[in-house]
Amino acid sequence: MNAENFQTSRCITLNILRYNPQDKASEPRLQSYALEAADGMTLFIALNELREHQDPTLQFDFVCRAGICGSCAMMVNGRPRLACRTLIADLPDESTLTPLPFFALIGDLSVNTGKWMRGMSERLQTWLHAKEAEPDLERIEERMAPETAEAIYELDRCIECGCCVAACGTAQMRPDFVGAVGFGKIARFRIDPRDTRDDDDYFELIGDDAGVFGCMSLLACHDMCPKALPLKTQIAFLRRKMALVA
């Protein structure tokens, strides 16, 4: 490291929630770690540094390191964010990291979003309900208008990181709330011409206070989505459509 870099380097403190629910002796506590920030360092890199050089027992998840897998979501200073998309330069000198609320805790910053997402998917039947029970794999697929395909793709960008659910005030009070991720899925299948379900069918899935009518429009899901999905518009659209069913 040359002298210039040394002068601009910055020491940061990360207060990390440590707790292992598998260990009966473990008590939740905040543990402080100090490390030197490097240029372009993300929170994900910082956590790896800590695990490699300071504390090999630190638990957190990652796979892609590029904001695609959604594994490294955590609460950074009280707000849900992806560690791999969070620059240390944007954080204050001292930050607190906690696991995403709402999801089953595996340990430290690692949570089991997959279990919840699977439950949500089964509950909302977030798969294509095609016309034929047995698709003919030999047949050429029906054409789809490019704008429809684009609209589906836009909603399919969801990485199921859980940030929207962790940010949701309604979900804090109602554990059975579908959450923005679920609404996004329904909105995605609703515009898919290959799906045979109509609004009456979707009403059965989200037409109650655990569904779209429970949403209090706090819009933290929209504001905290790391993929900038148009959740506000989609939820309002579904609310209007489901209200028309009634």
Add this chain to the structure above:
Amino acid sequence: MPTSVFIVQSDLVEHPRKSRWPARLDLLQSGTGLALALFMWGHMFFVASILLGKTTMWSITRMFEGYFFFGGAYPRLVSGVAAGILLLFVLHALLAMRKFPGDYRQYRKMRAHVKAMRHEDSTLWIWQVYTGFALFFLASAHLYQMLAWPQNIGPYASSDRMWSDGLWPFYLVMLLAVEVHGGIGLYRLAMKWNWPKFSRNFLKKLKWALTGFFLLLGLMTLGAYMKIGFEHQARYGERYQPADLPLWLQELAPEGDFPRRNPPAEDAP
């Protein structure tokens, strides 16, 4: 016949259909909220007419009592409106309670969440809960008062209520609660249904601007009533009677109430 077979054959089990009521209740909550918020703004303009003078406020009060239409003042008409608003208010409160934290544990979770998130719209929601809770009592008391004693509305009667009856702190708290609650509510309504289709940024700025405007108007109005009440305390109970009215209003007033209604014809030159 075994019970299980009977249940399977029943239509309810074979075709369980989700109740449509959550949708209807949501629409009703939005509709009552919209109606109350718009009423509240209109009401504020009428009340603020005191800023244009006692006679203007008196004329508007009398208009709502049917004075210019039915040959006399009928304060019970105001009672009718107050009863309608009270019904709307109770219905809205009942529907909105579905969204309130159900117990202290839920409240604490939500409070901690809002504090940690530092997210404006989530914070606004908790303020909507606080102000809504306050309005359960404040608006009910105010509406009951208007329902029971509608004749006590007027430049002096209202001012005496503020000052001599010592109700100005009540109205001050209610003003803050209702303007904050209504402003946030209308903004949230627009977010909820994505209508009108202006940008969120614009709607939020509009919300703050309108809340600021109505708070300022409300505070000025409250100040005006307090000032009149202070000056009128020695003659507490006396009702305002305008010495004069614009000619077009005199035309509408009941026969004989304003002797100057028919100005003497000018002498021919």
